Amino acid sequence: MTVLITGVAGFIGFHLARRLCEAGVDVVGIDNLNDYYSVELKQARLSKLANYSNFSFHKVDIADKDALFALFKGNAFAQVIHLAAQAGVRYSLEQPQVYAESNLSGFLNVLEACRQYRPEHLVYASSSSVYGLNEHMPFSTADTVERPASLYAATKRANELMAFTYSHLYGIAMTGLRFFTVYGPWGRPDMALFKFTKAILEGQPIDVYNGGEMSRDFTYIDDIVEGIMRLRLRPPLAADGQVVPGQLYNIGRGEPVKLLHFIECIEGALGLRATINPLPMQPGEVLRTWADVSELAQLIDFRPAISVEAGVTNFVEWYRDFYNV
Numbered sequence: 373m374t375v376l377i378t379g380v381a382g383f384i385g386f387h388l389a390r391r392l393c394e395a396g397v398d399v400v401g402i403d404n405l406n407d408y409y410s411v412e413l414k415q416a417r418l419s420k421l422a423n424y425s426n427f428s429f430h431k432v433d434i435a436d437k438d439a440l441f442a443l444f445k446g447n448a449f450a451q452v453i454h455l456a457a458q459a460g461v462r463y464s465l466e467q468p469q470v471y472a473e474s475n476l477s478g479f480l481n482v483l484e485a486c487r488q489y490r491p492e493h494l495v496y497a498s499s500s501s502v503y504g505l506n507e508h509m510p511f512s513t514a515d516t517v518e519r520p521a522s523l524y525a526a527t528k529r530a531n532e533l534m535a536f537t538y539s540h541l542y543g544i545a546m547t548g549l550r551f552f553t554v555y556g557p558w559g560r561p562d563m564a565l566f567k568f569t570k571a572i573l574e575g576q577p578i579d580v581y582n583g584g585e586m587s588r589d590f591t592y593i594d595d596i597v598e599g600i601m602r603l604r605l606r607p608p609l610a611a612d613g614q615v616v617p618g619q620l621y622n623i624g625r626g627e628p629v630k631l632l633h634f635i636e637c638i639e640g641a642l643g644l645r646a647t648i649n650p651l652p653m654q655p656g657e658v659l660r661t662w663a664d665v666s667e668l669a670q671l672i673d674f675r676p677a678i679s680v681e682a683g684v685t686n687f688v689e690w691y692r693d694f695y696n697v
Contacts, residue, residue: 552624624663
């Protein structure tokens, strides 16, 4: 079995590829290595993956249809795990065209490649941001999600609708995963945990929006990977073997944490106090996220297990080691 991971040099892609390789699965990874954040960090992740004989990397942009199709033609992918995307809520306000190219055109190319080359299962990344201005808690996949608060969220909701259409029309098994605030070692520098840790260690203030009166369903990377590992083997099929289109799941801890407590966890792990720079609520942000994870618990007997205290400590240990601070 060969699995394709798009966005393999990214945070989640790296961890998933490593887990699959350790399980003896042949992994082909692609990434365009863009400079949205440190290319050196992406290269460091790839250097770790290069130690596995069952891993191969190709520098391919999913927006390049010809290159993507050539890759599919040269391999028989049993599963495609699509994680490549332009991430970041705030950045989508500054560079909207980049999101259209990667998250819309790029995803369409992945769908077209799957239509032609027919993997057994396409698992793709959506986001908790699709819930947008929804006020019903916890967020359920049964909720209406037609009020996105950012362009990033809108592109992820568009991905879900595109996937439904292709699954319905062409009988391709697809599962969309709404990730909730993923964090952990090797995380992205634009995420709160990374930025706060870096600033506190450097004696700089941290930007805290809305008086810290926000909460997030922080989900540790190992829990995210475990969920993907189980779901990839469960394509959405009815009893008669027909594909069930539109399958979506939340992957979150199921336990919202206040931002101020999250900061306290970082302070505890570092042994340092943060200086807070209070700022108003930012456009595109939401006050709370909270995942209803009952569907995954029923389907694959899975509930995330890593507490935010343990997860933050693991990240801080990685950060100190990686950056030698």
